[in-house]
Amino acid sequence: MNNKAIQTEIDAHYLYEQLASHEEDPTIAYVYRQMSAIEKSHAEAFAKKQNLDLGQLLKPSWRARTLNLIGKVFGYDYVLGSLMNTEKSISNAVITNIKKSGEELRGTETTHVNILRSILEKQSKVTGMQLSKFESRHRSVGGNAIRAAVLGGNDGLVSNFSLVMGVAGATAGGSEVLLAGIAGLLAGALSMALGEWISVKSSQELYENQMTIEMEEVKANPEGEMKEIALIYIAKGIPEAQAYQMASDIMKDTGAAHEILVREELGINAEELKGSALQAAVYSFILFSIGAIIPLAPFLFATGLKSIILSVIFSALGLFLIGSAITLFTGKNLWFSGFRQVLFGLIAAAITFGIGKLIGVSVS
Template identity: 65%
Template sequence: MATTDTLPDKKYTDSLQTEVDAAFLYERIAAAEEVPAIARMFRELGAIEHEHATKMEAGLRSKGIAVALPPPSWRARLLDRIGKTFGYGYVIGVLLDTEKSISAAQLAQKEKSHIPISGDEANHVRILQTLLNNKIKVTGEHISRIEGKHRTIGGNALRAAVLGANDGLVSNMSLVMGVAGATDGQSGVLLAGMAGLLAGALSMALGEWISVKSSQELYERQMALEMLEIETNPEGEMRELALIYIAKGIPEAQAHQMAAAAILDTEHAHEILVKEELGINAEELKGSAWEAAIMSFILFAVGAILPVIPFFYASGYAAILQSLAFSALGLFVIGAAITLFTGKSIWFSGFRQVLFGLAAAAITYGIGKLIGVSIAG
């Protein structure tokens, strides 16, 4: 008779945690979804993941491995919070990546064990891709809702925030260490650090302003052309819209009916065609280029200020060591934040970020030291 005193391997606990987190997030997405048909699909996915978790727990216990269903992890709860704030489109993308990893692991294990492949291993991947590719056979309004969620900028904004702070920290830390190497942490380091912060932040802000503004102007021009086409050739646009619906898997007769109904209202037809044909999310046009520029400036500056702080009140090697400590802490936090996208261990990602950042600092410090010695000599 099997005993239950064997401690589980990390691979078992990680797999069980993955299933529990997926069930939790599917349920949270379903709770936030306004369309009943779509909410039901996510709720069913959550129920399946919960069933997987309970069966996995029972299977491990039958093998004498002591394990219990864990609560949702901090990462899952944080992703839920991000979904509530920015929209669940990014969270769905994370779940899709998770399902792909699980599917690949199942296929590899079956091939290794010479177990026939059933074709069901990637079912969840196909379901999520169907949702994200807008191929669910519901009304045109529902399709637009899915597309809007898929194109939400929340995940991109979060990623930009992390990477913006990382760029500011690594670039300014490298600059500060280079000047510190040349001057032994004495005169000029604070001035160089603040100059690097302002120059980098202003450059990032200007780049972001130009990017957002040019995108908005391009989209507005495309939308104006689309409206002109609707007004001058409504029959052709109706046929295009019908073909788009057919490509999404809607029956041909229903697709033509939906297109004919939509084209009767010019504004409504324009809204659908902008979204369906041009792939433009009108919500993105509401964003302010100045707001994006200011946020870019702040995020870069938050990272860039960390290596400079000690030089406000200290100098020499004491300031250099404190600067490295501040920078290492910031790098670890950024590495930990990156795990929201990768799903890797916080410690692995955090220390990897610290290692690469400090390696860059060491190189620039060494170069600065050589330059300082050459100038002094």
């Protein structure tokens, strides 16, 4: 287990503490505190094994602090959405380390979804409604909104950077670049917005129809649906008697029962369907435009070689920032991810610039 993996454990310990401190439901807050303690114990164990001073390591990384700041601004569902992805990498790292050392797996190396469920089972006062609420939070995809923002900006920057460099190569940075760049920005942003609107709207219409059918089944055959919910929990490892009691509790609230069946049977997250297709389209348009304006900006006040050089510098900085932002979700090294993004973006722009140069010479 290297220092990077230990830092991942420490970051998870820190973020679960933050989730617990901002959680209103005492049962779920308790689970988060237990998760935080487990992460800290992992970090302590690995640090001791390597004779490291954990006191010097027990500081959250910039990534964890940034995620916490995002949570304060946009809500902690965003933090949970990203943290759930981290759980898998922690589990895999632990399992790999144990296998390399020749030790036997103890069964505690699995993802925290199972650990959380075990903690809940040990709490005698946990009801079906509480477990339903926790699982709803656990499945949160809040982090995806931030990921979409980063990727939307990246699409706009890379596509328009390549277009601008292609035209610049053909015209030596002439005024035609500005016209082509604006056209590329508008065309790309409108295309992204329309695609996002169609995607969200069609998904909503399909899922709403399936959810309506499921609600009709809940009302028409409540006993059968209660058995289905119980079987779902039994399949998750919950004892049969407890599973049926939880299912019975849940069926007292038709809405809660419907939500669980929709999520477990249909694989639909009802929270995602509350989003506005128009709002998604507008956000997509704005995010793409922000990225696309970066390589185009120098041509608003300069021409020729100067504008080309400035465009490359602006775009490289933008690419590095995007690559760095991606590490919020991947946990990779900031410098590696940032410079990798710059490299790929510059290669794409160099290719289109070269093609534009060849076409320009040919036309001349």
